[in-house]
Amino acid sequence: MYFLDALRLIAALAVLAWHWLGVQRFPGVWHGRTGALMPVGHAIGAYGWLGVELFFMISGFVICMSCWGRSVGDFVTSRVIRLFPAYWVSVLLTAAVLYFSPHRWGHDPSRPTVTRVLTNLTMSHAPMGVSDIDPVYWTLWSELRFYVLFGVVVWFGVTYRRVLAFCGVWGFLSLLAPQAHWPLLDNVVQSQFSWYFIGGMVLFLMHRFGQNLLLWGMLGFCWLMAQNRIALIMTVNEGGARERLSWRVAALVVTVCFVVMAATALGAFNWIRWRWVASAGALTYPLYLVHQEIGFEVITWLSRRLSPYPTLVVVLALMLAVAWLIHRFVERPLAPLMKRGLVSSFAAMRRAENPADRVARSVG
Structure with missing residues (x-):
């Protein structure tokens, strides 16, 4: 599904636009507020944080698909x-840049300590109370919690009925969590973002088994809850944007994400077969990992020498080049090596x- 790679790239670029153009909390990065330097870019970037919600929906779809x-x-x-x-290299690279940087405009201005880097x-x-080397890493912890939850379904075997049951139970607990005032429950079910993961899984069921009223009803419920929860997320991001954001715009973007993902699941974009889309999609994850803190450092230096929009183009090209290097020389070589080692490890565990193997070894 080539268009999913395109959506990944769009989501990554949206988050990048949020950090580089939408956030005005660090005026030292651009040596001025982006709202004044790049009004159009800032107006668009101010809602780029919604790319994370799209990422989570794509993740629900892809994880369900890949685990079948x-x-x-x-x-x-x-x-x-x-x-x-890619994550290990990005942590070390970002830590090195921050340690030797004279600017350090990021979330945590202190130089990374050895223990902080190692724990990252x-x-x-x-959950250990250690701050992110790069603030974007918070989404990875959300992803990991989703994987652990869905791992229960994988343990019993992924089926249509079990995925539906999982979505229903997770959704019900997500409704209870905010009212229960039980931080552990909310930490596990992630009631702020669960509706995107659940919506993605429901859409995969539509893609694999066809649409029906039950699935459309569940997807509609996810959308209704997402538009409700987006108000709280928007309020948090207003602190970064340093201005009021429009709920109507945010809700519209969320709605577009649901509509486009539904169209993708139902095959509306199956005609897309451009190989460059898949190649660009492969750069999405490393680009996401390195764009914020390292990007801030480059912007801080370059924006003194170029006007804002040329600076933006040059920094984007540089970050894409770094992402390609990580993909080409880290992900592609290490993935097969790690896969062989892990497959061998799980085989040894089995x-x-x-019992027959244990008896044979004891006799031998």
């Missing part, structure tokens, strides 16, 4: 080799749990 007929070991292997190689490498630093 696979074991827990297959699921874990696919996620590890997809997420960690686990991708599980947030052999160790086989």
Whole structure:
């Protein structure tokens, strides 16, 4: 599904526009507020944070698709080799840039400590109270929690009925969490973002098995809850934009995301077969990982020498080049090596749990 890669790229560019153009909390990056320097760019970028919501919906669709007929070991292997190689390099590269930077306009202006960097490498630093080396990493912890939850379905075997049941239970708990005032429950179910993951899974069921009233009803419910929860998320992001944002614009963008994803699931974009889209989609993840803090540093230096929009073009080209280097020389070589090692590890675990093998080894 080539168009999913295009949507990934659009979502990544939207988040990039939010950090580079929409956020006015760090005026030192552009040596002025982006609203004054680039009014049109800022007006668009001010809603780029909604790219994260699109990412989560795509994730629900793709994870459900990729787990069909696979074991827990297959699921874990696919996620590890997809997420960690580029992430490890991005953490180390970003930490190095921040450590030696004279600017450090990021979320945490202090120089990264060794323990902070090492803990970030686990991708599980947030529950340990360790701040992100790059603020964009918060979404990865949300993704990991989704993987753990969906791993329960994979354990029992992914079927139409089990995915539906999982979506229903997760949605019900997401309704209870805000009222229960139980932080642990809300931390697990992620009631702010769960509707996008659930919506993505429902859309995959439509894609695989066809549409019906039940699936459309569940998708509609996800959309209704998403437009409700977007108000709170928007309020948080107003602090970064340093201005009031429009709920109508945010709700419209969310609606467009649901409509476009539904059209994609139902095959409206199957005619797209451009190979460059898949290649561009492969750069989405490393681009997302390196664009904020490193991008800020480059913008801070370059914007003293170029006008705003040429600076934007040059920095985007540079970040795409860095993303390509990470994909070409980190992800592509390491993924098959890690896959072989993990497949071998899970095979050894299965052999160790086989009673016949244990008896044979003891006799030998």
